[in-house]
Amino acid sequence: MGLALLSSLLLLGACRREDRSQTTDPHAEGAAGGAVIAAPEQAHYAASAYHLGEGQRLYRWMNCNGCHGPAGGGGMAPSLMDAKWRYGGSMADIVRTIDVGRPNGMPSFHDRLTGQQMWQLAAYVRSLSGLAPKDAVSSRGEEFSTKAPYTQRKPAQPPKPGEAY
Amino acid sequence: MRRALPIVALLLAGCSGVQTMTEGAGFGSRQFNSLMLLFLIVTGISFALVLIFLLLALWRRRSEPGEARVRSWLIAWIAFIVIGLILLTGASFLSDRREATAAADQQPLKVTVSASQWWWGIEYQNDDPSRIIHTANELHLPVGRPVQLKLNSGDVIHSLWIPALAGKQDLIPGRDNDIRILPTRIGRYRAQCAEFCGLQHAHMAFDVTVESPQAFAAWYAAQLQPAPEPATPLAKAGHDWFMSHACSNCHAIGGTDANGRTGPDLTHLASRRTIAAGTLQMSRGNLMGWIENPQGVKPGARMPTVGMSADELHAVASYLETLK
């Protein structure tokens, strides 16, 4: 009995991580005009494993990786993995960036994404710089790894002249 | 007992259905029926023997001990099982080989099926790239000609299964599978994903139409055409809305700017029998209900509920209905 209670308490703290609530009103979360939803709602997206996963999918589907790199490493567009946020790194800031676009090339997705999708993407983008709870972020996708594998092999050396190799 | 008669009746009378595996509309399904009949006979006899022996053992009048007799019956029973199993294994193997070599001389139609959560991307291959067609959630096949389906998956494991025609084959990410099907009877059938693939696995089906070679050629020619220009102002408004909003992110319509590959191809949407991967019959009401609130029909589907006003909905639906 006691163990059940203890487990329940531990697992209750997981409410946010396991939240999968779907919004019914597509424009409820900060679409046109930049209306921002209240802070507790935001937290659901930022810490929910499901929404982070959806954000990961949308990152590929909306071709964010085309400019920002596959893991947010940057390329044509600024890196999303570092601590530098040109236009702010809070959830609301990132949603606004996606919503209205920014100068120098960030397109506006106002008509292309629902509010919920923007919040999901914002949560994922924050996770790229390590700002999401570790246990909610999925460890990897079913795709090429962005990290080099741990290996014991020494880095390749060019052969010296006259030596067998 | 309860089992034997109804099943035989089922098979012989053919409890028909668009998704029944005893339909026999394809070579594989016909092999299934005949092999199943053989298995039923052999297993039915076994079951009857067990039942009779059991009932006799419980209620017979015991005259004299029959240990030696029982011993010889045991030998006979073992022989029966062994011979029966060898027969069934052999029949199974031969049936498998027959299906693999059916119509081996004919040039198969080549189709690539790419499954995603929770829809089917279909691509008819052709050596001439301008004759490749993309469609989704439907398969048209000419009767009597084998079709070679190359199977791959974009996300998790799915399984392609057209019960009325043939057995199934899994679509496994990272693995190229294929299946050869030989449709033998004209008709309309239904296929469904047969490997649990997540939230909406139950709503991942597609329509299969087996038709005469002429009808198939006509369909194929129609599929090669790009989408017609919208004629009425309402359809034009729908077209514009489609291109400038979320729809064109994911969907492709041939002959327009919409080139998304993450969702089903819509070029000839209005000519399909069902929408949402076999979830709803194609009709104006269903179409409007689907695009207005996909999450209400198929909760968890990748298509978001974007929020449209009534006018926008009418316009887009009108446009989509022109995509024959």
Add this chain to the structure above:
Amino acid sequence: MTEPDPRAELRDGPELMGDALDARLSETWGDKPGLIGWLRTVDHKRVANRYIVTALVFLALGGVLALLMRLQLAQPESGLISADRYNQIFSMHGTTMMFLFAVPVMEAFGVYLVPLMVGTRAIAFPRLNAFSYWLYLFGGIMIWVAFLLDIGPEAGWFSYVPLSGPQFSAGKRTDFWAQMITFTEVAALAVAVELVGTIIKQRAPGMRLDRIPLFVWSILVTAFMVIFSMPAVTLASSMLISDRLVATQFFNATEGGSALLWQHLFWFFGHPEVYIIFLPGLGFISAITETFCKRPVFAYPLMVAALVTTGLLAFGLWVHHMFATGLPRLGYAFYTAASMAIALPSGVQIFCWIATMWDSRPRLEVPMWWVIGFIITFVIGGLTGVMIASVPLDLELHDTYFIVAHFHYTLIGGGVFPLLGALTYWFPKMTGRMLGNRLGKISFLFTFGGFHLTFMTMHFTGLMGMPRRVYTYPAGMGWDMLNLISTIGAFVLALGVLIFVLNIVLSLRGGAIAGDNPWGAASLEWATHSPPRPYNFAHIPAVTSNTPLWEETLPCFSGLRVEERELLLTTAVEAEPDIREPSPKPSVWPLVAALATTLLFIWSIFSPWAVVWGSIPAAIALILWFWPKDPAEPGKEPVIE
């Protein structure tokens, strides 16, 4: 007898017998009363009772899930249960039934009965036994609490990757499932090891290999199957946790992993798993048939050979779960042949049981009703199994309700029916009272009828194309009426099981008092009290045939210590008395170690560092558990009475 020296050489024997012996032995082997004694017990009977009660609770919980599923499927496009909830429900139903009910309850019967049937005082490794129960309990609680908090597994009881991988299964749902596997597999392995040890080394003198009861043989084969198959699934689930927690690439095809690797590993375990559930059932049938036909089972050597053959063949079948995955067809032919071949030993066993009834006058008491129910039901399941062993048939039938029908026929017919018969048969031994006769018959009729109503229809539903694991289906496919009938049948079946449980509850208080051997059975467990004393047997029995209680006399050995816990070990094949072995006293360390291990396992769902830091309490608990104690002095050969 009045010496206060605790190391006095008091032995059970001619000087010390009857009530005085009983008093001494009960004190040595008994537990202290109250909660502390209950937590520290290493008595295999008490631990097994806990296992059985817990497993039956999980059966009820899994059954409720099944009823929910049937309610949802009673009508097409029903909105009763959402897709997400339904996927969790069917995953939990399979997981609960397979991992938390079926294997534990079969092993529990082994734990209870095997020491009694082989005539020894305790199971081998009794503290490991206690540890395994706590681990099983904590793992079961963990997954059920997770389910009730909406974090239950959602990818099926088999959790195929990539669906259960890090990308497609968000959150910790699948991690709880994978770690529950670790809990239950460690517990099952522990019990298997104990059972093998007991059966090989602790048999009564004279119980040669050809005199071992058939139930004990079935448990021996099952235990070996557990030992060889469980590591595969533990490996697979660990690889899955590793992929999900620390981004290894075992199942990531893009990086050189393979989605099929999971399937191979899982089914290499999964197929023997169903035989692990089924073989003890066969043992039950043999025990019951022997008793109620008043003669040993026909062709004993053939029965043993059939058990061993089934156990061996079971490891060569697993690819028949993967016929649709596109592996080479020639390879499939081997698995078809093996899957067909395994029908032979089962067919032989069916013949032998019926032959046993043939030459005798079977008494149709309630346990025999379950035997008859088993024969009818299991044979149907086995025959549909022969059908799906064939590749062309399986390619149509795979992942349809036909398969659901098949495995419920074999698992319920071959596992649950014998289990309910066994519960009826051994209830007097375990509790000292008889189960009510009339309620027993009524519960059989409802269970049997409800079962066939539910699952016979599913054969047809499958043939008509209804796939598995769907939370709803469209109307007009011809499946509506069949599903409704299945749902009605499910409730009838549930009623039958409920009546059975009611019978147990009522009989615990008011059932007729049973003597030592109410059924007139032949095996050793019936030679002692009902319920048995903590020490099982006052004197170790010796056997001269495989039906010891039907012989003229039952000789026994005397000479084991009375003030210490002591067992008699015999040689492995001939069962000649070998050495005397001390048996551990009650201890709290198994519980503490189980708690520490639970902490380690659950923590490692959330962080890889748990493997490092979490092993410290576990190591401490194990060290204190294994701390050497003063061994009793090895003694002389015991005296034969």
